[in-house]
Amino acid sequence: MIWVLFLALAALVLAPLGFALFRPARTTGRAEADLALYRAQLAELDRERAAGRLEEAAHRAATVEVQRRLLAAPERGVEGKQGGGAAILAASVFLIPALGLGLYLWGGHPGIPAAPLVERQEAAARDDALLGQLRARLEQTSPGTEAYRQGWILLGNAERGRGRLDAAAQAWDRALASRFDPALAAEMADLRIQQGETDAASALLARALQQDPADPRLRYLTGLAEARAGRNANARSTWRALLAESPQDAPWRALLERQLQDLP
Known part of the structure; x- marks a missing residue:
C-alpha cells in the first residue's frame, strides 16, 4: 500500500x-x-x-x-x-x-531510520577533516602553479556551499593572489556584499572592470555594492548606464528596472 x-x-x-x-x-x-x-x-x-x-x-x-x-x-x-x-x-x-x-x-531500505544528530555531526566532522587535508596539501603546493590556484578555488566553493563565508573568502583570496581573474573577483565581490563588506567588494570590482569593463555582472554588482553602502546616487547612475547599453532582450533588464525602482 x-x-x-x-x-x-x-x-x-x-x-x-x-x-x-x-x-x-x-x-x-x-x-x-x-x-x-x-x-x-x-x-x-x-x-x-x-x-x-x-x-x-x-x-x-x-x-x-x-x-x-x-x-x-x-x-x-x-x-x-x-x-x-x-x-x-x-x-x-x-x-x-x-x-x-x-x-x-x-x-532502498525503507526500514532504516533517519540518521540521528550524532551521525550527522560525525559526517560533518569527516568533511571538516577532508577539507583540512586539502588545505594542508595546498599550503605545500607552489603558489605559482595553476594547481595551487584551482585548489583554492575549489576549497572556497566547498566552504561557501557549507555556508562558511569567511573560510570561502580566505580561500578565494589565495586564488586571486595567485592570479587575478575577473570572474572569480565577481564571485568574491558577491560574497563580500553578502557579508556587508561593501568597500572591499567595490575595490575588487573596480580592479576587475579594468580588465573587463563591459561585463554586465561586474557592472551590476558595482551598483549593488553602492546601493548596500547607502550611495544610492552612484548605484542609480551605474545601473542606468548598464540598462541603456543592454540589448532589449537581455534577461537582466527587468532585474535592473526593478532595482532602480526600489532605490530610495
Whole structure:
C-alpha cells in the first residue's frame, strides 16, 4: 500500500508538468523563460519574507544569489517549439515515478531510520577533516602553479556551499593572489556584499572592470555594492548606464528596472 501512496504522491507532484505539456504551446525564447523563472523565484522570496518565514538577512542573501544567477546566465537566441523535447517531458511524467520506485525497490531500505544528530555531526566532522587535508596539501603546493590556484578555488566553493563565508573568502583570496581573474573577483565581490563588506567588494570590482569593463555582472554588482553602502546616487547612475547599453532582450533588464525602482 505504501508504494501506491508513493506513486500517487509522485503523480501529484508531476501533475503541473503534465498539464503544461498538454496545453497549447507557443513559441518562446530561452531568455524569456529564464527571466520568468527568476521573477518567480524573487516573488516567492518576497512572499516568504512577508509571511515571516524568512528572516531579512536570509532573504537578502537568497535574493543576491538569484540575481547572481541571472547576471551569470548567457544570452540565448529565440527558440521555437521542439516536439522532441515535449515528447521527452511527456514520457518523464510517467517514467520518473516508475524509475524512482524501481531504484528504491532495488537498492532502498525503507526500514532504516533517519540518521540521528550524532551521525550527522560525525559526517560533518569527516568533511571538516577532508577539507583540512586539502588545505594542508595546498599550503605545500607552489603558489605559482595553476594547481595551487584551482585548489583554492575549489576549497572556497566547498566552504561557501557549507555556508562558511569567511573560510570561502580566505580561500578565494589565495586564488586571486595567485592570479587575478575577473570572474572569480565577481564571485568574491558577491560574497563580500553578502557579508556587508561593501568597500572591499567595490575595490575588487573596480580592479576587475579594468580588465573587463563591459561585463554586465561586474557592472551590476558595482551598483549593488553602492546601493548596500547607502550611495544610492552612484548605484542609480551605474545601473542606468548598464540598462541603456543592454540589448532589449537581455534577461537582466527587468532585474535592473526593478532595482532602480526600489532605490530610495
